[in-house]
Amino acid sequence: MIQTLSRNNLIILVVIVAAIWLLPLVLNSLWIKVVTSAVIFGLAAAGISVLFAQLGLINLSQIALVGIGGWVLLRLNYATGLPFTISLVAGGIITAIISSILALPALRMRGLYLALVTLMTAGAFQIIFNAFQFPNGGEGFWGVAQQSAGAFRRPLIAQSDVSYLRYVLTVAALCIAVAGVHRLTTPGRAWAMIRQSEANAMAAGIDVTFFKMWAFALSGFMAGIAGGLLAGALQQLDARTFVASDSILLFALAIVGGVYHWLGALIAGLLFKLLPALFNDFGVSADLTLVIFGAALLHAIMTAPRGIAGQILSGFAGLVKHRETSHD
Amino acid sequence: MIDVKNLTVRFGGVVALNQLTLKITDDVVGLIGPNGAGKTTLTNALSGFVTVASGSASVNGLNLIDMAPHQRSRWGLARSFQKVQIVSDLTVEDHLATVLDAKGANRSLRDKAIVRALDYAGILSVRRVRGVDLNPFQRRLTEIAKCLVGAPRVILLDEPGGGLSETEMKELRKVILGIHPEFGAQILLVDHDVELIRDVCTSTAVLDFGKLIAYGPTAEVLEDEVVKAAYLGRMGAAND
Ligand SMILES: Nc1ncnc2c1ncn2[C@@H]1O[C@H](COP(=O)(O)OP(=O)(O)OP(=O)(O)O)[C@@H](O)[C@H]1O
Numbered sequence: 001m002i003q004t005l006s007r008n009n010l011i012i013l014v015v016i017v018a019a020i021w022l023l024p025l026v027l028n029s030l031w032i033k034v035v036t037s038a039v040i041f042g043l044a045a046a047g048i049s050v051l052f053a054q055l056g057l058i059n060l061s062q063i064a065l066v067g068i069g070g071w072v073l074l075r076l077n078y079a080t081g082l083p084f085t086i087s088l089v090a091g092g093i094i095t096a097i098i099s100s101i102l103a104l105p106a107l108r109m110r111g112l113y114l115a116l117v118t119l120m121t122a123g124a125f126q127i128i129f130n131a132f133q134f135p136n137g138g139e140g141f142w143g144v145a146q147q148s149a150g151a152f153r154r155p156l157i158a159q160s161d162v163s164y165l166r167y168v169l170t171v172a173a174l175c176i177a178v179a180g181v182h183r184l185t186t187p188g189r190a191w192a193m194i195r196q197s198e199a200n201a202m203a204a205g206i207d208v209t210f211f212k213m214w215a216f217a218l219s220g221f222m223a224g225i226a227g228g229l230l231a232g233a234l235q236q237l238d239a240r241t242f243v244a245s246d247s248i249l250l251f252a253l254a255i256v257g258g259v260y261h262w263l264g265a266l267i268a269g270l271l272f273k274l275l276p277a278l279f280n281d282f283g284v285s286a287d288l289t290l291v292i293f294g295a296a297l298l299h300a301i302m303t304a305p306r307g308i309a310g311q312i313l314s315g316f317a318g319l320v321k322h323r324e325t326s327h328d
Numbered sequence: 329m330i331d332v333k334n335l336t337v338r339f340g341g342v343v344a345l346n347q348l349t350l351k352i353t354d355d356v357v358g359l360i361g362p363n364g365a366g367k368t369t370l371t372n373a374l375s376g377f378v379t380v381a382s383g384s385a386s387v388n389g390l391n392l393i394d395m396a397p398h399q400r401s402r403w404g405l406a407r408s409f410q411k412v413q414i415v416s417d418l419t420v421e422d423h424l425a426t427v428l429d430a431k432g433a434n435r436s437l438r439d440k441a442i443v444r445a446l447d448y449a450g451i452l453s454v455r456r457v458r459g460v461d462l463n464p465f466q467r468r469l470t471e472i473a474k475c476l477v478g479a480p481r482v483i484l485l486d487e488p489g490g491g492l493s494e495t496e497m498k499e500l501r502k503v504i505l506g507i508h509p510e511f512g513a514q515i516l517l518v519d520h521d522v523e524l525i526r527d528v529c530t531s532t533a534v535l536d537f538g539k540l541i542a543y544g545p546t547a548e549v550l551e552d553e554v555v556k557a558a559y560l561g562r563m564g565a566a567n568d
């Protein structure tokens with residue numbers, strides 16, 4: 001079972017690496033932009049999955065954290081001469097720290113109460129972003145000018161949109177690999193214990209507060225990196241991108257996509273960015289996407305707790321098994 | 329040595345432990361008493377899961393009351409729960425690994441420690457089986473094996489025999505009997521099974537309504553009229 005699963009992983013990995021090289025060749029420039037942001041929001045959704053799948057915690061402030069990562073990257077881009085990748089990692093780390101601090105009041109809460117606290121956080125950041133906007137090369141700490149003055153620097157190896165998509169795919173894959181390693185080692189075991197029973201975890205010597213904060217930090221790191229990547233993709237950020245309602249939407253889509261496999265996060269990112277774009281193409285109202293997502297969430301919760309990714313993977317496993325038995 | 333002095337624990341109006349004073353010196357000691365007597369509350373107080381209203385508790389001279397539960401565990405206070413605690417998607421060996429993770433055990437020694445504990449408990453063959461696929465007896469033994477890794481100093485076992493069959497009980501008796509000689513930890517064993525207590529505990533304490541009503545060599549305590557009355561009285565009440 002483990003072997004078929006890892007073989008599935010391998011096949012999917014090959015498909016995605018192939019996609020990294022093929023996609024830019026077949027997509028037109030608009031679709032390259034859409035796929036780039038889909039992957040970026042997929043990374044943010046993967047952060048939501050860390051908290052939900054590992055600890056059962058609902059975080060409705062992920063989009064706000066994406067905004068923080070983006071803000072830090074823009075700030076560093078205009079204030080310093082640091083290379084893009086360094087600023088990106090700095091944004092990830094700062095967002096991780098903020099995320100784990102935000103976790104403090106949440107440590108004693110679960111379920112709906114935690115969800116409400118994180119939603120209030122998202123609302124607060126929505127207001128802050130609206131009031132101060134994002135740095136675009138202006139003066140002072142907030143760095144906002146009427147007319148953008150500074151120049152934006154993308155990574156040297158990823159100047160064009162096509163190479164930037166490849167950069168984004170690579171960074172996202174690395175981050176998701178880091179989260180995967182967490183799952184299989186000390187933190188993953190500690191999280192599993194905590195999820196089952198905090199008392200039992202403490203009895204095993206696990207520092208519950210520390211490992212919860214660590215999970216928030218990892219989730220926040222992924223959001224912060226996603227925010228930096230988004231800033232790099234658009235070369236500027238707008239406060240309207242980081243509204244609290246989108247945090248709810250992304251959370252719902254992370255569940256719909258499937259929180260137990262990275263494929264689910266990718267699906268969530270695609271749904272988050274692609275569906276509205278597609279519907280726009282067909283001239284369907286964007287509000288309709290909300291209705292569809294709501295129905296999909298209900299479907300996921302009631303009949304497919306492992307999400308679309310779970311359904312794809314078990315279909316895949318069934319296929320592999322079928323082929324193996326027919327070969328015998 | 330476990331040294332409890334004037335320990336009081338309250339849940340609202342219920343006094344679960346009432347000025348309890350108890351000095352546990354033997355290597356394997358039993359703790360019995362009717363339902364609701366305060367046995368689990370005492371294990372919880374020692375491991376840090378209930379708030380103590382007054383009094384003190386120390387183990388080997390170390391004051392426990394000020395320590396967080398996970399610190400007590402890292403120091404070497406292991407416990408099992410009355411309601412067995414197994415994580416569905418962790419393997420048996422991962423359950424033990426969490427304890428060693430927390431204690432910062434050396435990597436090269438870790439596998440040896442896990443194999444030794446699992447082998448001792450007789451569940452080495454299921455080391456890679458996930459919690460969800462274990463039968464109730466294997467779950468019990470996993471929880472006990474978890475108490476054995478990482479050089480425990482004191483092990484509190486809260487009704488490990490609950491819900492087991494006759495043959496399983498026999499097996500469990502052997503396991504518990506050998507823990508002290510094999511791993512050197514002091515054991516406080518809570519159970520309703522008098523056979524188990526008689527077999528493994530040199531001395532036994534009896535609680536009723538949060539108070540110590542008898543304490544001494546196991547054989548004497550089990551013959552004590554006050555103890556018999558406490559059990560019978562409760563059973564009579566339960567049958568009403
Ligand atoms: N968390 C709690 N909240 C309220 N009351 C509690 C709590 N835990 C225990 N009690 C009460 O404290 C008293 C002692 O309970 P405890 O669980 O220690 O008994 P016990 O000796 O372990 O019984 P049993 O043999 O049934 O396990 C009981 O009256 C119980 O109802």
Ligand SMILES: [Mg+2]
Nearest residue numbers: 367368369410
């Ligand atoms: Mg009890």
